[in-house]
Amino acid sequence: MTSDKRRPGLLRRCRPRRLLGGVALAVAVALGTSACHLSPYAAIVNGQVISQQQLDSELLAIQHNRSYAQRLQSQGLPVEGQGQNSFDIRFADAVLNQDILFSLIQQAVRHRHLSITPSDLRSARADLISTYGGAALFDAFPSSYRDQLIRYSADVTALEASLGKVSVSSGSLHRYYRSHRSQFRTVCVSVVLVPTMVRAQQAERALRHGISFSKVSRNYSVDPYLRANDGAIGCALPQQFSSRLGGRLGHALASLRPGQVTAPVHIQAGWVVATVTSSKPLPFAQAGPAIRGSLLQGSSNRVDAFLEALTRRATVTVDPRYGSFVAKGASSSVQPPSLPPTKDLALPNGITPNGNATSAAGG
Numbered sequence: 001m002t003s004d005k006r007r008p009g010l011l012r013r014c015r016p017r018r019l020l021g022g023v024a025l026a027v028a029v030a031l032g033t034s035a036c037h038l039s040p041y042a043a044i045v046n047g048q049v050i051s052q053q054q055l056d057s058e059l060l061a062i063q064h065n066r067s068y069a070q071r072l073q074s075q076g077l078p079v080e081g082q083g084q085n086s087f088d089i090r091f092a093d094a095v096l097n098q099d100i101l102f103s104l105i106q107q108a109v110r111h112r113h114l115s116i117t118p119s120d121l122r123s124a125r126a127d128l129i130s131t132y133g134g135a136a137l138f139d140a141f142p143s144s145y146r147d148q149l150i151r152y153s154a155d156v157t158a159l160e161a162s163l164g165k166v167s168v169s170s171g172s173l174h175r176y177y178r179s180h181r182s183q184f185r186t187v188c189v190s191v192v193l194v195p196t197m198v199r200a201q202q203a204e205r206a207l208r209h210g211i212s213f214s215k216v217s218r219n220y221s222v223d224p225y226l227r228a229n230d231g232a233i234g235c236a237l238p239q240q241f242s243s244r245l246g247g248r249l250g251h252a253l254a255s256l257r258p259g260q261v262t263a264p265v266h267i268q269a270g271w272v273v274a275t276v277t278s279s280k281p282l283p284f285a286q287a288g289p290a291i292r293g294s295l296l297q298g299s300s301n302r303v304d305a306f307l308e309a310l311t312r313r314a315t316v317t318v319d320p321r322y323g324s325f326v327a328k329g330a331s332s333s334v335q336p337p338s339l340p341p342t343k344d345l346a347l348p349n350g351i352t353p354n355g356n357a358t359s360a361a362g363g
Contacts, residue, residue, distance in 0.1 A: 042096055043325070043334075044317040045103035050096070052319070058095055059087050061145040068137055089322075093334040096322055100334070102152050104310045105159055114158040116151070123168070123288060124153035130289035157292065163306055164299025173291045177284050184282040184290065187238060187253055190231035191272040192216055193223050200264035200271035207261050213275055222270065231275075237282065237290055249274060308332075 042055040062079060063069055069079045078088045109116075128149055132138040138146065161168050177184065190213055192203045203220040207213060217231035226233070242250025245267045252262040253276060262274045282290070311332045316325040323336040 040319065041317075042319050042322065043100055043103075044315075045100050046107060046315055048103050048107065050099045050103060055092070055096060055099065058099070058145065059092060061142050062095070063087070064142075065137070065140040067140060068132075089336045093322055093336055096318070097325075097332075097334040100314075100316055100325065101307070101311075102155070104307065104314055105152070105155055108306075108310060109155045109159055112159070112162055114155075114162055116154045116158060119170070120154045120158065121150055123292065124150045124157065127157070127289045127292065128153050157296070159306075160296045160299045160303050163302045164296060166295050166299060168292050168295055172295065173288060174284065176291050176295060177287055180294070181281070183239075183294070184237065184287050185279050186235050186282050187241075187256070187276045188235040188278045189233050189241060189253060189274055190217065190277055191221075191226065191233055191274040192231055193221050193226055193270055193272050195222055195270045197264055197266070197271050200273055204261065204264055204273045207273065207275075213261075213277075216273075232277070235278075239290065239293075245269075245272075 040052045041049050042052050043050040059079075062072075072079055072091070077091055077094065079091050080086065081088045125146075128146075129135050129138050141149070157168060160166075166172075192200070192207075192213075194200050194203060199220065203216050206216050206220075214230035218227045221227050221231060236244075238250045238254040240250075241253055246265075249262075249265045249267055249272065252265055253274060256262060256274075256276045258276050258279055260275065262272075264271050264273055311327050314327065316327070318325045318334055320337065323334055326333060326335050
């Protein structure tokens with residue numbers, strides 16, 4: 001999976017695939033509903049309403065998926081506010097901002113007369129499961145929310161393929177797989193995680209002197225999970241490790257044979273020395289998300305430019321309780337309101353004075 005569009009993140013503003021899972025968040029929007037039929041609104045995008053009820057449903061779906069909510073929390077985006085039955089305003093605005101983006105994508109798909117087939121929806125589900133890191137996390141969302149995410153993932157893929165003039169048909173996927181088999185080998189990886197380069201060099205020397213990886217991990221790693229699991233971090237394509245831990249480590253793993261050890265590599269969490277414990281081919285039946293990511297990788301710049309233009313031209317109205325929508329191309333976003341620092345006091349369908357959004361459906 002070479003394209004980062006398959007690894008969307010809640011805090012990224014304009015890249016659609018960065019809005020769809022992994023440590024990232026995927027959100028849904030109201031389907032072409034007229035403004036006269038829904039009240040109150042959370043936002044209106046070129047006349048298409050994102051209702052308050054719709055936003056509440058999304059916030060609750062994410063909140064009730066406890067494992068995913070905890071993952072967001074660990075990435076610095078708390079879901080719940082400090083008050084009872086409240087959501088953190090940054091979280092609510094991030095979800096609403098992505099609702100707005102997906103409304104624009106949906107409108108573009110309709111305008112370009114792009115059709116979504118049952119096969120496209122099955123592929124979108126596979127892509128989302130890969131993005132979220134497994135079916136267990138994705139299936140913990142309510143079925144209605146999963147269906148929305150699947151539809152929007154399919155819309156994004158259709159738009160990307162159209163803009164990039166790329167085919168993601170079954171035949172195209174088979175041809176790419178046959179001609180790029182070396183890309184589709186999963187590697188099982190163990191790492192030693194330390195805080196400094198000097199400490200990483202010491203761990204590397206210990207490994208090259210024949211001390212077992214499990215012992216070095218127990219003695220050097222600062223992460224208790226790694227110490228308890230001999231440094232094992234799981235099995236995936238090298239490109240997927242790039243998405244999780246950085247391109248330098250993914251590149252190092254791609255050329256590593258089982259039993260070999262990398263030189264120290266800097267990642268966000270510190271410094272690592274890594275080894276591949278085993279490697280095996282990824283069957284075509286499991287490679288679809290990675291192949292689509294590779295085929296669509298070249299569309300990234302076109303999609304970025306297209307979405308920035310859509311955002312600048314869009315007419316977007318946001319309920320003032322959530323702030324305002326500021327259109328600045330790649331940095332377009334819903335900006336929270338300026339509120340006085342008072343005690344937590346939930347307001348109906350709105351925002352607590354300390355900056356927490358409350359759910360009309362309860363939390």
